[in-house]
Amino acid sequence: MNTMDNLEKQLICPICLEMFTKPVVILPCQHNLCRKCANDVFQASNPYLPTRGGSLTSGGRFRCPSCRHEVVLDRHGVYGLQRNLLVENIIDMFKQESSSSKPAPERKEEMPMCEVHPEEKINIYCVTHGVPTCSMCKVFGVHKDCEVAPITSIYQSKKTELSDGIAMMVGNNDRMQGIISQLEEACRVIEENGRRQKTLVCERFDQLYSILEGKKREMSQKVTAEQEEKVNYIRGLTQKYGDHLEESCKVVELGIQTMEEPEMALFLQNTKPLLKKLAEASSTAHLDKVERGYENMDHYSVDFKKESTALRGLDFLQDDEDEDEEDEDGEADPEEGEGAQPVSAASVQPSAPQQSNSSPSAAKSAASS
Numbered sequence: 001m002n003t004m005d006n007l008e009k010q011l012i013c014p015i016c017l018e019m020f021t022k023p024v025v026i027l028p029c030q031h032n033l034c035r036k037c038a039n040d041v042f043q044a045s046n047p048y049l050p051t052r053g054g055s056l057t058s059g060g061r062f063r064c065p066s067c068r069h070e071v072v073l074d075r076h077g078v079y080g081l082q083r084n085l086l087v088e089n090i091i092d093m094f095k096q097e098s099s100s101s102k103p104a105p106e107r108k109e110e111m112p113m114c115e116v117h118p119e120e121k122i123n124i125y126c127v128t129h130g131v132p133t134c135s136m137c138k139v140f141g142v143h144k145d146c147e148v149a150p151i152t153s154i155y156q157s158k159k160t161e162l163s164d165g166i167a168m169m170v171g172n173n174d175r176m177q178g179i180i181s182q183l184e185e186a187c188r189v190i191e192e193n194g195r196r197q198k199t200l201v202c203e204r205f206d207q208l209y210s211i212l213e214g215k216k217r218e219m220s221q222k223v224t225a226e227q228e229e230k231v232n233y234i235r236g237l238t239q240k241y242g243d244h245l246e247e248s249c250k251v252v253e254l255g256i257q258t259m260e261e262p263e264m265a266l267f268l269q270n271t272k273p274l275l276k277k278l279a280e281a282s283s284t285a286h287l288d289k290v291e292r293g294y295e296n297m298d299h300y301s302v303d304f305k306k307e308s309t310a311l312r313g314l315d316f317l318q319d320d321e322d323e324d325e326e327d328e329d330g331e332a333d334p335e336e337g338e339g340a341q342p343v344s345a346a347s348v349q350p351s352a353p354q355q356s357n358s359s360p361s362a363a364k365s366a367a368s369s
Contacts, residue, residue, distance in 0.1 A: 003098070011091055014038055014065045016163045024088050025081035029069035039078045040164060041065060044171035063167075063174050116141055125154040164202055166333050223300050230295065248281040 011019050015037035025035050033041070043077045045062035062070045072079045112132075120134035128146035132154075137143045251274070258274055261267040 002095070004304055007090075007094060011094065013086070015041060015166060016159070018159075019094075020087060020091055024084045024091075025078065025189075026084040026087075027064050027069070027071050027081065029071070030065050031064050031069075031287050032087055033065075033067045035078060035081075037163065038081065040167040041170055042078055043166075044075070044167040045174055061306070063170065082184065123149045123151055125151045127154075133315075219300075219302070227297065234290065237290065240287055244281075244284065244287060251277045251281045 008019065013020050013032075015033060017111045020032060021034045021036065023035050023037050023223065024032050026032055027038075042060060046060040049340070059069055060077070063070055064253045101124035111120050114122055114137060117134055117136040122132045123136050124135060124138060125132050125147055125148060126138075126146045129143070132151055133141070133143050133148075136150050181234045195265045255274055255278065258270050262271065
């Protein structure tokens, strides 16, 4: 009996939980199903495929209820699956053996009895209350005014309803698994796109940094050039004044020596050229003079308020209309290259120095004696 029970367990359909009924179909994963159960699972997994006479007329797919392996069918649908003749023969032999052997007493003990009438078997079903009961309860008990039905018919309908519910849940689980797979793929794509876009944003900002560094270097070079020009001019002028001072000191020493000459004739002879030298030494008309404010460098001031406002307003493009408007405004600055940001700061140029007030030639021409 143990051998027969184990054999019977192997012949149970995972959908209807009953012994396989002919014909038995074998799936590609080598598991077996009743053809009707396979058709029910297939219809639950493919509710939108066209049907004809209750059977599918085109191919589709569903998952094996035992191992979740995906079964792909051709245009014949479930009827394109091969029959498992070996299992069908084993079922026939098992039924013949079961019919020839006596029923086990344990089977009789498993028959449920009525709780109100312990000697009565539960053999009818109360449709009104939805519970199985016995005939005595229908005649004399609490169910005498209720609608009842044979328990066998209710058993078959409930079993079919449960089988359909299981098949529907299998199809729902397949669809849910597909949705989960799509969501996981969406997460992966979002992460990949996020990394790519962050890299592009960093590259655009690096290009903006390089433009600012180049502009800072250019403006600093302009300030440095004028600084060196003015410093060199002042130093040259200082050298000229130093040479004139040295000559003046020599004339003064010569005058002092002449004042000590006791001979009047000799004194008068030396006085005339000495007075001429004193007059020449006293004159600074040939020396340039620096204008007031020549050392000032304030004309290289800059104002980045507009540029700061533009930089703080940098953001991502919202739609294609922004790009069209930017293209209509004109071409981008060639120094910015192809990687310019959609919101670009205005180029800042230092105000040109007043050459008439700051250059060494202007200072020379304005000198006065």
